[in-house]
Each structure stands twice: as C-alpha cells, then as structure tokens.
Amino acid sequence: MADSTSESHKRFEEFVLPHVEVLYRTAWSLTRSDADAQDLVQETMLRAFRAIERFDGRYPRAWLMTILRNANINRARKKKPDLLDDPDMTFERSTAFAEVDGPEQIVVDPVMDASVTDAYDSLPDMFRELIELVDMNGLSYQEAADLLDVPVGTVMSRLHRGRKRIRDHLASQGVVGAQTLANAKTRGSGR
DSSP states (O other): OHHHHHHHHHHHHHHTGGGHHHHHHHHHHHHOOHHHHHHHHHHHHHHHHHHTTTOOSSOHHHHHHHHHHHHHHHHHHHHSOOTTTOHHHHHHHHHHHOOOOOHHHHHHHHHHHHHHHHHHHTSOHHHHHHIIIIIITOOOHHHHHHHHTOOHHHHHHHHHHHHHHHHHHHHHTTOSOHHHHHHHHHHTSOO
8 A cells, every 4th residue: 555655745746746837837827816726726726636546657747637627617606606506505605605804805906996096096097987897896998989989999998908007017116917908907907
C-alpha cells in the first residue's frame, strides 16, 4: 500500500504539479474570480490525484484541462437557480454564496470610492452621461441611444472610452491592480 501511495505522489508531482499555473490562469478566465479560480484548481487537482493511477501519462495538460472543464460545469450546475423547485431551499443555498466584507474591504472601499468618484468627475460630459445612464441607471444601449438621439454604436464607443479612462485613472493612482482592472473590463464589456 505504501508503494502505491508513493507512486501516486510521484505521478502527481510529475504530471499535475507542473501545470498548476496554467490551470489557475484557465480557471480564472472561466470564473473571473480569484477565490473561485483557486477553488476550481483545487477541485481539479483533487480529482486528478484520485484518478492519477488510471492516467496513461500521455498529454497531461489536455487531461487536466478536461478535468477542469468538467469541474467547472459541475460548479455551474450547482449554482443554477432552482426557484421553481423549492424557493426556501434556494434562499438557504444562496446565502452560502454571499460574500461578506472582510477588514481589508472595509479599509480599501472608501479609498476606492473616492478614486472612482474622482475618475468619473474628470470625464468629459459625453462619457459621463452615458456611464450614468447605462452603468448607474441600468438603461440598455438602445434606450440610452434613443434618449440621447445618437446611434447605438456611438453609445458603445463612448462607454468603452469612458470606462477605459476610469480604469486608466485608477491604475495611475495605484488604487487597483491588474486583476481588478481585468474584472472591470469583463464586467463593463457587454450589455
């Protein structure tokens, strides 16, 4: 039994550990969340360790990516709303996914809020009004275009440029890092 366990550990070190960074980058691109990406990689590594004895040693990266993809699909299924089944149970499950602010967020948020406000206030009116209409008030691109009597393409272009100016301002102030900027880019990219 000890030889089997040590052999499993050797195979895991040889076939899985060299790919942890790639797994994390892929998981982050799927989840856009550091915590979720770490959880997904951990789940992938656990599944890989359990199956390492059956792995033939060929194409470890492809094997691991398949495990990661399947683990992500399973995670998504678990998070799907099931309000029609049992609303009370859905509420109880949703509270498990609620994020609670920690001490770091309590300290950082006021700095972030002030910097975002400064960046927003420094925008030209044509960018500021669209960010207010779409991002703050929840209008669709078409609704904002109709309200301002401009083409939808103009709305999209101005939003993109306005958001970019805010991200650049925050980066120049050192308020956000590359990961936060990437999250902002993905959140602000579509409607």
